[in-house]
Amino acid sequence: MLSCRDVTELITLAREDALAGDRLAAFSEHLSLCGDCRAYQGQLDEAVEIAREVPPEPVPTEVEGRLLAAFRGRKA
Amino acid sequence: VPSIERTPRDDAALVARLRAGDEEAFVGLVRQMHRALLRVAFPFVGSQAAAEEIVQDAWVAVIGGLDEFEGRGAIRTWVGRIVVNRAKTRGVRDRRSVPFSSLSADEDGPVEPERFAPTGLWASPPSRWETSPEELVLRREARAQIERELEALPPAQRTVVTLRDLEGWSAEEVCNVLDVSESNQRVLLHRGRARLRAALERYHVERGR
Numbered sequence: 001m002l003s004c005r006d007v008t009e010l011i012t013l014a015r016e017d018a019l020a021g022d023r024l025a026a027f028s029e030h031l032s033l034c035g036d037c038r039a040y041q042g043q044l045d046e047a048v049e050i051a052r053e054v055p056p057e058p059v060p061t062e063v064e065g066r067l068l069a070a071f072r073g074r075k076a
Numbered sequence: 077v078p079s080i081e082r083t084p085r086d087d088a089a090l091v092a093r094l095r096a097g098d099e100e101a102f103v104g105l106v107r108q109m110h111r112a113l114l115r116v117a118f119p120f121v122g123s124q125a126a127a128e129e130i131v132q133d134a135w136v137a138v139i140g141g142l143d144e145f146e147g148r149g150a151i152r153t154w155v156g157r158i159v160v161n162r163a164k165t166r167g168v169r170d171r172r173s174v175p176f177s178s179l180s181a182d183e184d185g186p187v188e189p190e191r192f193a194p195t196g197l198w199a200s201p202p203s204r205w206e207t208s209p210e211e212l213v214l215r216r217e218a219r220a221q222i223e224r225e226l227e228a229l230p231p232a233q234r235t236v237v238t239l240r241d242l243e244g245w246s247a248e249e250v251c252n253v254l255d256v257s258e259s260n261q262r263v264l265l266h267r268g269r270a271r272l273r274a275a276l277e278r279y280h281v282e283r284g285r
Contacts (some may be wrong), residue, residue, distance in 0.1 A: 033275060
């Protein structure tokens with residue numbers, strides 16, 4: 001029987017499809033019975049989903065200019 | 077949308093455009109990869125300024141090597157490897173330890189141990205909150221909290237979480253570029269994501285007070 005602590009340790013393995021067989025069965029069974037661990041998993045997913053929305057950093061204009069000049073230099 | 081699926085055919089077309097001197101294609105690639113490459117370099121060199129320098133030098137090397145690129149594997153893996161090689165050289169020169177070779181003990185496990193009873197059951201279960209993505213202000217605040225936590229992550233975790241979750245790289249790409257084992261990659265992702273969750277929980281707990 002997996003403990004809640006075990007389940008929180010296995011969540012990323014499960015999300016990466018790296019859990020199989022008896023371990024996957026035990027993991028899924030625990031989640032189906034434990035609301036707290038389901039909440040934990042849902043919150044992890046929510047945090048990742050919010051992280052996806054963090055906007056990328058823009059390339060500084062002068063850096064872009066320098067690189068573009070180098071790229072043009074290649075053509076010449 | 078950060079997760080851009082690249083196929084070998086896309087990459088072949090892109091390389092052909094770059095070789096033909098297509099400036100739009102080049103600038104597009106530089107912009108698309110900027111954050112990812114900075115995060116790739118950072119753990120090796122330990123400063124933002126050095127990471128920026130490495131990334132710029134790497135692009136110049138990419139420009140010079142376009143004709144040699146054999147097209148085996150994805151273009152972002154190729155560019156990423158050039159950044160890593162340069163960052164490693166710089167790290168060795170500055171006598172920095174290699175950040176991904178071993179997982180340092182000061183990086184905590186995903187959930188604070190005191191939240192579990194000795195039996196491993198929750199002693200202090202996750203606080204619950206209502207998720208309401210339609211509330212834009214809350215969403216923005218939550219995102220700012222997550223962003224701050226990302227900045228505060230140990231560099232190796234921050235790099236892996238950024239590549240996987242913000243940039244949409246696959247586990248395989250991350251392992252290839254950073255030269256880390258699958259299991260190390262997963263541990264870093266696991267710890268980093270858990271800290272983002274904890275930050276989100278703190279945000280909601282403080283809001284509820």
